[in-house]
Amino acid sequence: MAFAQLQLAAPLARAVAEMGYESMTPIQAQAIPVVLQGRDVMGAAQTGTGKTAAFALPLMQRMLKHENASTSPARHPVRALVLLPTRELAVQVAEQVELYGKYTNLRSAVVFGGMDMKPQTLELKKGVEVLVATPGRLLDHIEAKNCVLNQVEYVVLDEADRMLDIGFLPDLQRILSYLPKQRITLLFSATFSSEIKRLASSYLQDPVTIEVARSNAAASTVEQHFYSVEGDDKRHALHHVLKARGIKQAFVFVNSKLGCARLARSLEHEGLKTTALHGDKNQDERLKALESFKSGEVDLLVCTDVAARGLDIKDVPAVFNFDIPFHSEDYVHRIGRTGRAGAAGLAVTFVAKSDQRLVTDIEKLLKTKIELEALVFEENLPDIRKQGHINDGRRLYREDGSDQRRPEDFARGPRADARRSRPVAQDPFFERPYEPSLPADAAPSWEAAAGRPGARTVSSNIKTKRKVPALFQSA
Incomplete structure (x- = not known):
């Protein structure tokens, strides 16, 4: 019509x-x-x-x-x-x-x-x-x-x-x-x-x-991919897809405000023009972030689900789910940021082993079996993993399941924390035999030693207690 x-x-x-x-x-x-x-x-x-x-x-x-x-x-x-x-x-x-x-x-x-x-x-x-x-x-x-x-x-x-x-x-x-x-x-x-x-x-x-459309209906113009990628490889995978597809701008969704800020900072250090959009930003910062993205000054807008609905920015070619949303409905809202008004769009989701339950929820919502794809990184692409990782509170282990030191680590000399493994020097005071305490009315050791030649005497600044009549003593 x-x-x-x-x-x-x-x-x-x-x-x-x-x-x-x-x-x-x-x-x-x-x-x-x-x-x-x-x-x-x-x-x-x-x-x-x-x-x-x-x-x-x-x-x-x-x-x-x-x-x-x-x-x-x-x-x-x-x-x-x-x-x-x-x-x-x-x-x-x-x-x-x-x-x-x-x-x-x-x-x-x-x-x-x-x-x-x-x-x-x-x-x-x-x-x-x-x-x-x-x-x-x-x-x-x-x-x-x-x-x-x-x-x-x-x-x-x-x-x-x-x-x-x-x-x-x-x-x-x-x-x-x-x-x-x-x-x-x-x-x-x-x-x-x-x-x-x-x-x-x-x-x-x-x-x-x-x-006119159910919440589980994703736009038909959006090309969806689910890549099996572990958490430490996600940034490397993001760089790979951006380069392989020639993507100039994209939304990158994460699940937490802290993760949003950390990811934006890491991507910025890795050479991508990035800004963050989450609930802790004040209104001026939020508007500035949106304007920077709309004007093309920023390549990636890293955001939480607070921005998953309502963002109406035309011609956004891609959306990345760096973290799979906890609620499957939010997946549809996220990928709805691309492929608008009949335009072609790309939705890429990185799936770790621990995300299988969330993927199952999305399958139930979309009523479609999701096939996980393997992602082969280009050899000439810098390995972002060697530049550090986002600290998410989990301990990193070797791919073979161990966390032991590698042979090349021993060639670097003693470890920096080797000093902590040395035994602490013992205090001879605690090795002395037991000595009974003096009676309550005995004179202090410094007073008994006062008569000896060369002995240390009481300081002139210390005033000895004077005896006063009982009449003036406090009760």
Whole structure:
């Protein structure tokens, strides 16, 4: 179905044409007509299928009846509220909304945590019709009386399952309690879990269910490879695949913030332009990392699953699963960063022996048998393993199962820690025979020796205790 068939208002149609939209994706073709009718929607769609346009365009089409050129903030109340789980996703959705409405008088703004509230407050005070927000920061502005939500007509809960995973349910319930009862609510989720269905039954009124792709459906344009590689060889394997495939940019996913920082630092030392993106980065650092990757200043973006959803960067040729995700659903979300909009993509997963259970979980989700491939390294490629390894807390052993010293180690002379194996010098004091202690009323040894010639006497700084009458002694 073509966008021309929607009969959008001229300002929206012009913006859509400039963005190069011609044919609608499945979620857009099914959701846009329903939203234009004013129905609630409960939609399940894979990340990167065009969900933003699926809800933003019909909502803005319906809101054009309120459009006005007034500069008064009172004439621009919040009428559409879009809630998202992460800062990156909020920024990207806000950018899309701004592009759709560039030829209208509808105002939009985005608020999220990790930054000073003052610039956001100034935007809210000017008046906005479309407010994109993360739940926590929105509650901060509500409590500070920076925004009023009593005229909201449309609510979008995007990536609702992720918001529940993060623990935003209490915040969502508080926010929804501030909104008018009569409204249109749109809920989008990767899966229809029992928690999502319970949330929908509480806040959606007779919703239309739309499911265009299951969470276990990986994009057909993504070429997937699973290589059997042990942990100490993963960086070497990463260099090999990058060179063999001629890959210029890629996402590299790991499971922990600490592993993310260490891997990024190691790859940087090995000559790859790398930056890290994880939860401990403040907002300025996160935005800087994303901009560096988008502009091509950085080759590899090493990130945790905090960035697995919501990153919408075009033309990313490859995704590497340096660590296999603990949850099989996250595998689909990770590889969804490449092969977007019909483009070809590559997903490479490094599998260690200890990862077999996680691979089995992915097989169950994809309903496909995964064949592990062997990876033969090029001889002319520098062996990264000789440059050290990432300290993951595990002891390294020889490939033959032993941890003994090699013959060439003995030719290097005594080991640096050989001094620690020498016996400690014994103190003769502890070898002396037992001597009974002196009676309590006996004179000290230094006092008894005072009469001997050349004997050490008591220092003049030591004052001897004077005898005083019992009357003045303390009890």
